[in-house]
Amino acid sequence: MPKISLKGMNLPTSPIRKLTNDAESAKAKGIEVIHLNIGQPDVRTPQKALQAIQTFNEDVLAYGPSEGSLTYREKMCDYYAQHKIDVEPENILVTTGASEAIIMTLDCITNEGDELIIPEPFYANYDTFAAACGVKVVPVPSSIDNDFALPDISDISALINDKTRAIFICNPNNPTGYVYNQEELSALADLVKEYDIFLIVDEVYREFIYDDIEHVSVLTLPGLEEHAILVDSMSKRYSMCGARIGCLVSKNKAVMEAALKFAQSRLSPPALGLHAAEAAMDEPMSYLKEVIAIYHERRNTLVEAIGKIPGVVVSVPRGAFYCLVQLPVDDTDSFAKWLLTSYSQKGKTLMVAPASGFYGNRKLGKSLIRIAFVLDRQKLKESAAILEGALSVYPHTLKAKIIQ
Amino acid sequence: MPKISLKGMNLPTSPIRKLTNDAESAKAKGIEVIHLNIGQPDVRTPQKALQAIQTFNEDVLAYGPSEGSLTYREKMCDYYAQHKIDVEPENILVTTGASEAIIMTLDCITNEGDELIIPEPFYANYDTFAAACGVKVVPVPSSIDNDFALPDISDISALINDKTRAIFICNPNNPTGYVYNQEELSALADLVKEYDIFLIVDEVYREFIYDDIEHVSVLTLPGLEEHAILVDSMSKRYSMCGARIGCLVSKNKAVMEAALKFAQSRLSPPALGLHAAEAAMDEPMSYLKEVIAIYHERRNTLVEAIGKIPGVVVSVPRGAFYCLVQLPVDDTDSFAKWLLTSYSQKGKTLMVAPASGFYGNRKLGKSLIRIAFVLDRQKLKESAAILEGALSVYPHTLKAKIIQ
Numbered sequence: 001m002p003k004i005s006l007k008g009m010n011l012p013t014s015p016i017r018k019l020t021n022d023a024e025s026a027k028a029k030g031i032e033v034i035h036l037n038i039g040q041p042d043v044r045t046p047q048k049a050l051q052a053i054q055t056f057n058e059d060v061l062a063y064g065p066s067e068g069s070l071t072y073r074e075k076m077c078d079y080y081a082q083h084k085i086d087v088e089p090e091n092i093l094v095t096t097g098a099s100e101a102i103i104m105t106l107d108c109i110t111n112e113g114d115e116l117i118i119p120e121p122f123y124a125n126y127d128t129f130a131a132a133c134g135v136k137v138v139p140v141p142s143s144i145d146n147d148f149a150l151p152d153i154s155d156i157s158a159l160i161n162d163k164t165r166a167i168f169i170c171n172p173n174n175p176t177g178y179v180y181n182q183e184e185l186s187a188l189a190d191l192v193k194e195y196d197i198f199l200i201v202d203e204v205y206r207e208f209i210y211d212d213i214e215h216v217s218v219l220t221l222p223g224l225e226e227h228a229i230l231v232d233s234m235s236k237r238y239s240m241c242g243a244r245i246g247c248l249v250s251k252n253k254a255v256m257e258a259a260l261k262f263a264q265s266r267l268s269p270p271a272l273g274l275h276a277a278e279a280a281m282d283e284p285m286s287y288l289k290e291v292i293a294i295y296h297e298r299r300n301t302l303v304e305a306i307g308k309i310p311g312v313v314v315s316v317p318r319g320a321f322y323c324l325v326q327l328p329v330d331d332t333d334s335f336a337k338w339l340l341t342s343y344s345q346k347g348k349t350l351m352v353a354p355a356s357g358f359y360g361n362r363k364l365g366k367s368l369i370r371i372a373f374v375l376d377r378q379k380l381k382e383s384a385a386i387l388e389g390a391l392s393v394y395p396h397t398l399k400a401k402i403i404q
Numbered sequence: 405m406p407k408i409s410l411k412g413m414n415l416p417t418s419p420i421r422k423l424t425n426d427a428e429s430a431k432a433k434g435i436e437v438i439h440l441n442i443g444q445p446d447v448r449t450p451q452k453a454l455q456a457i458q459t460f461n462e463d464v465l466a467y468g469p470s471e472g473s474l475t476y477r478e479k480m481c482d483y484y485a486q487h488k489i490d491v492e493p494e495n496i497l498v499t500t501g502a503s504e505a506i507i508m509t510l511d512c513i514t515n516e517g518d519e520l521i522i523p524e525p526f527y528a529n530y531d532t533f534a535a536a537c538g539v540k541v542v543p544v545p546s547s548i549d550n551d552f553a554l555p556d557i558s559d560i561s562a563l564i565n566d567k568t569r570a571i572f573i574c575n576p577n578n579p580t581g582y583v584y585n586q587e588e589l590s591a592l593a594d595l596v597k598e599y600d601i602f603l604i605v606d607e608v609y610r611e612f613i614y615d616d617i618e619h620v621s622v623l624t625l626p627g628l629e630e631h632a633i634l635v636d637s638m639s640k641r642y643s644m645c646g647a648r649i650g651c652l653v654s655k656n657k658a659v660m661e662a663a664l665k666f667a668q669s670r671l672s673p674p675a676l677g678l679h680a681a682e683a684a685m686d687e688p689m690s691y692l693k694e695v696i697a698i699y700h701e702r703r704n705t706l707v708e709a710i711g712k713i714p715g716v717v718v719s720v721p722r723g724a725f726y727c728l729v730q731l732p733v734d735d736t737d738s739f740a741k742w743l744l745t746s747y748s749q750k751g752k753t754l755m756v757a758p759a760s761g762f763y764g765n766r767k768l769g770k771s772l773i774r775i776a777f778v779l780d781r782q783k784l785k786e787s788a789a790i791l792e793g794a795l796s797v798y799p800h801t802l803k804a805k806i807i808q
Contacts, residue, residue: 001630002600004571008512008662017470017668038467045465053460053676061449061457061644061680063442066421096500096648099670107536108412112516115496128669132511134538165406196406209492240465242675244500244648252405264421265532266503271646272457276465321453369646 007131013126015357015370022340023351032348033340034383036371039174039321041239043291045280049240052069052279053272066263068094068247070296072278076247079281083206085219085230091251093259094269098204098233098246099125105248106133107228108258109198115163119151121358121365123174123202138164139360144326144368147315148176150184155235157191166198166229167191172205172215175358175370176324177317179209182216189221201225204233204246205320207288210296213318225251236321237288240278244275295321301377305384309391311398323371324355328391328398332369333355333395348382406554411535419528419761419774422549426744427755436752437744438787440670440775443578443725445643447695449684453644456683463674468675470667472498472651476682477709483685487610489623489634490576495655497663498673502637502650503609504530509633509652510537512662513602519567523555525762525769527578527606542568543764548730548772551719552580561595568632570602571595576609579762579774580728581703581721583613593625603628608637608650610726611692617722629655640725642684643690647677699725705781707790713795715802727775728759732795732802735774736760739798747797749790751756 012018016038023033067073073089080087095101110116112134118126122141130137138159142148150156156167167188171180193200209215218228233246248259299316301324305329307314311328329335332354339350355368373380391397415424420442427437452514471477484491499505514520516538522530524543534541542563542749546552554560560571571592575584594688596603605622613619622632652663703720706727711718715732736758743754759772777784795801 001658002513002596002602004513004658005511005515006663007515008658008665011662013665014668040467042464049465050460050463053465054458056457059448059454060446061453063444063645068551096674097670103670109406109409111409111411112538116444125601125669125671128666132666132669134516138476192406198406239509241467242465242672244672244674245544254405254408256416258408261412261415261417262532262536264418265529265536266501266507267529268646268648270500270648270677272676273674273679276676348483393763 011128011131015355016351018357019336019340019351022337026080026340026349030347031344034348034375034379035351036375036383039236039372042243042376043239043294045240046238046283046287048283049238049276050282053112053276056272056275061271063268064274066268067260068092068269068274071371072274075278075281083217085217087219087249087251090312091249091256092249093263094248094274095248095263096269097235097244098202098231099129101231101246101248102126102129102202103132104259104262105231105375106130106135106181107262108173108255109163110135113163114165115161115165117156117159117164118360119169120360121148121175121355122144122157123170124357126168127360137360141361141364144177144315145311148173148178148324149234150180150188153187153191160195160197163299164195164197166200168200170202172208172319174205174320175355176315177320177322179213179215179319181213182335184214185218185221185314192227193223197227197328198229199227200231204231204232204236207237207292207318208295208321210299211318215319215346219249234277234280238277238283239291240276243276244270245273245277249313256310265380268314295373298371298377299323302371302384304372304378305381306387309384309388311391321373321402323373324368325371326367328367329367329394329396330398331396334367339390343390343393345386348386350383350386415532415535416761419757419759422761423744423755425741426741430744430753434751435748437755438752438779438783438790439755440779440787441755441757443640443776443778444645445640445778446780447643447698448645450687450691452644452687453642453680457680460679464676467672468678471664472496472673472678476678479682479685486562487621489621491623491653493656495653495660497652497667498678499650499652500673501639501648502606502635503533505534505635505650506530506606507536507650508663508666508671509604509635510534510539510658511666513538514569517567518569521560521563521568521571522697522764523573525552525579525759527574528761530572531764541764545765546580548717548719548728550767552577552582552728552762553565554584554592557591557595564599564601568599568601570604572593572604574606576612576723578609578724579759580719581724581726583617583619583723585617589620589622589625593628595668596631597627601631602633603631604633604635606635607633608640611641611696612699612725613723614703615722621722623653630694633659638681638684642678642681642687643695644684644750647680648674649677649681663792699777702725702777702781702784705790706775706777706784709785710791713792715795725777728772729775730771733771733800734796735770735800738800740773742798745793747794749793752786752790754787754790754794766781
C-alpha cells in the first residue's frame with residue numbers, strides 16, 4: 001500500500017470535532033447532546049444577507065476575481081475605517097474563511113522548517129495549518145492565573161531564533177476569551193520590529209468584547225505597516241460561518257503580491273458566500289449591538305452558573321464566545337468522552353472540547369475544557385447543572401478538590 | 405522589512421490571469437476584450453440550482469459537516485454509479501473546488517521535497533499547489549505531434565525515484581484536450597502498482613468528451629483501490645465555478661482519514677455552494693447533453709476557423725474545452741501581451757493564455773497558446789479572424805512559417 005505523508009499520519013484530530021462519532025452514538029441512543037464544543041453561533045444571520053441570497057439573479061454562477069470583488073473590498077475599507085483601521089482595497093485579499101487567510105499567510109512568509117511563536121492555549125487548527133505549510137509551532141505558555149494574558153515579553157523573545165518568521169496571536173482570543181491590551185500589543189510590535197519578523201493577528205472576534213475595554217487592532221499600531229498581517233472573517237460577526245468568507249489584510253506589498261499568486265491558483269473565493277457577506281454589511285449597526293448584548297448576557301450567565309460548581313475554576317472571558325474551565329478531573333479527554341458514552345441527566349448530556357488539543361505542549365491543559373457559549377441562557381444554565389451532576393458521579397473526579 | 409517565503413517570491417503568476425492588468429487597460433481604452441484565456445463557461449447554471457439558491461430558507465448560514473453532508477455524498481455516489489464508478493459516501497470528501505482537493509491530496513501523500521510526475525503541458529495551477537505543499541513537479545513532455553497523448557511509459561518510469569509519491573494526470577486534459585484511453589490508464593495503473601505510489605487523476609471534465617470515445621475513470625481500474633485518488637468538481641459540469649464545490653474520492657482509508665483531518669481544520673466547504681450543487685444534480689440529464697452538444701459544435705467551429713490561418717497548427721481537442729494552438733511567433737508571452745496593449749480589430753482584441761506557463765520546463769511551449777472555447781460560435785469565428793489579422797501585422801511573426 002502506498003505510504004501517506006508524515007503530517008497526514010501524525011496530525012492530531014481537531015479537539016472541537018474529534019468526539020463527533022461518540023456524539024452521534026449518544027444521539028442514536030435517544031440522548032440529547034448539548035453542543036458546547038463548537039463556535040457555531042445560533043443567532044440569526046442578518047436579514048439583508050438572507051434576502052440577498054433569495055434575490056440572487058445571475059444566470060451563471062461564475063468565478064469572481066481571485067482577490068474578491070472591488071466593491072466588496074471597498075465596503076470592507078469603510079467597515080475598517082469605523083474601527084480606526086486605515087486600509088485601501090489593495091491591502092485586502094478575500095479568502096475562503098479565516099482558515100484560508102492563515103494558510104496563505106504562512107505560504108507567503110515561511111519556508112519549510114521555519115518557526116511560528118504562538119501563546120498557548122491557542123486555536124487548535126493553527127497547528128494543522130502550520131503542519132500543512134511545513135512550519136513548526138513554538139508555543140509559549142499563558143496561565144489561567146491571570147486569565148491567559150500575554151506571557152512575559154522576555155519569555156517570547158527567548159524563543160526567537162533564525163527560523164522564527166512570526167509571532168501569531170488571536171485577539172480576542174479563542175479559546176481563552178482574553179483581549180490583549182494596547183500595552184501588550186505595543187510590546188509585541190517593538191519585538192517584531194527589533195527582530196524584523198511578522199506579527200499575525202487573527203481578529204475574527206473583533207466586536208465580541210464585554211465589559212469596559214477597547215479592542216486594539218494590529219493595523220492601528222504605528223510603524224508596523226510592513227510587519228502586521230491581519231486575519232479576519234465574516235463568519236462570527238454576521239453569524240454566517242457557512243458562507244466561508246474571510247480576508248487577509250496587510251500593507252506589506254510583497255506579502256500581498258505573493259498572496260495574490262496563491263489566491264489566483266485557487267481561482268476565486270465562494271461567490272454566493274461573498275454575495276451574502278456583501279449584503280450583510282448593509283445591515284444596520286443595531287444588529288451587531290444586539291448580538292453582542294446577547295453574548296454578554298450569556299457570558300455572565302455561564303460564568304456565574306459554572307463558577308458555583310465545587311472544585312471548578314472559570315477563567316472569565318472578556319471577548320470572543322469561549323470560556324476555559326478548569327475541572328477537578330485528571331484528564332478532560334477521558335471526561336469529555338465519558339460524558340457522551342456513559343452519562344446523561346434527564347436524557348441529556350454535553351459535548352465539550354477537551355483543552356489539551358489547544359496546547360502545543362500536549363501535557364498541558366489536561367484539566368481544562370473549552371465551552372462555547374453560543375446557546376441561549378436557559379441551555380447554558382442547564383449545561384452547568386449537567387456538568388455539576390456529571391462531576392459528582394464521574395469516577396475520576398478529584399474529590400480533594402471538590403471539597404475545597 | 406521582514407522577508408517573505410521563497411515560494412511566495414518565486415512562484416510564477418498564473419498564465420491564465422497574469423495579463424489581467426493589460427486587459428483592464430485595454431478595456432479602459434474602450435476596446436472590447438474577448439476572453440479566450442479562462443475556462444469560465446458562459447452556459448446557464450442549471451435552473452434547479454438557481455431555484456435552490458432563491459428558495460434557501462435557513463435562519464442561520466451555518467457550518468456544515470467538514471466532509472460535506474451525507475445527503476450530498478449519497479447523491480454523488482448515485483452520480484458516480486452512472487459512470488460505472490462504485491463508491492460509498494465514506495470514499496468522498498467534499499472540498500472547496502478541485503483546487504482544495506488537490507492541495508489536500510498533496511498534504512496527505514507528500515513530505516517536503518517529494519516529487520510528483522506530471523505530463524506537460526499541464527494545468528498551470530498544479531505548480532502552485534505543489535509549491536504550497538513543498539513538492540517538486542517533475543514534468544514529462546508530451547507532444548503536439550500526437551495531440552499530447554500520454555508520453556511513453558518508459559519515459560515516465562525513468563523519472564521515478566525514492567522521492568516520487570505519485571503520477572498526476574488530468575483526464576480529459578486541461579490544457580491539451582487529450583482524453584487518455586483504457587490502454588494508457590492501464591499502463592499507468594501497472595506502473596504505480598509496481599512502484600507502490602499513487603495515481604491522481606483530475607476528472608473535472610469527465611463529461612466533456614467529443615467524437616466517438618469513452619471516458620475511463622481512474623476509479624474503474626481493477627486492483628487500484630489503494631493507489632487511485634480522484635479529483636472532481638461541479639464547476640464545469642454544471643457551469644457553477646463560483647460555487648467552489650469539488651471533491652476528493654478514494655478507497656484508500658488512510659488517505660481519507662488524513663484528508664478528513666485537514667478538512668476539519670478548515671471547518672466546512674462553502675454551504676451555499678453545496679446547497680446549489682446538490683440541487684444541480686436533480687437537473688434532468690438532458691441539461692448536460694445539451695451543454696456537451698454546444699461545446700462539441702464550438703470545438704468544431706474553433707478548430708476549423710483557426711486551422712485555416714496560415715502558419716497555425718491546432719491540436720484537435722477530444723475533451724474538455726481548451727485547445728492548444730501553435731502560432732508562427734517566437735514567444736507567445738510577448739504576443740499575448742501585444743494583443744492587449746497594441747492591437748485591435750474593429751475595436752476588439754483577444755486575451756489568450758500563453759502556454760509556456762503550462763510547462764514545468766519553461767523553455768517549452770513558447771510558440772503555443774491555450775484557447776478556452778467557452779464562448780458562442782460567432783464569437784469564436786470572430787476571434788479566429790482577429791487572431792489572423794493580428795498575426796499578419798505582428799512584428800515578430802515568423803514569415804517563413806506563414807508561407808508554408
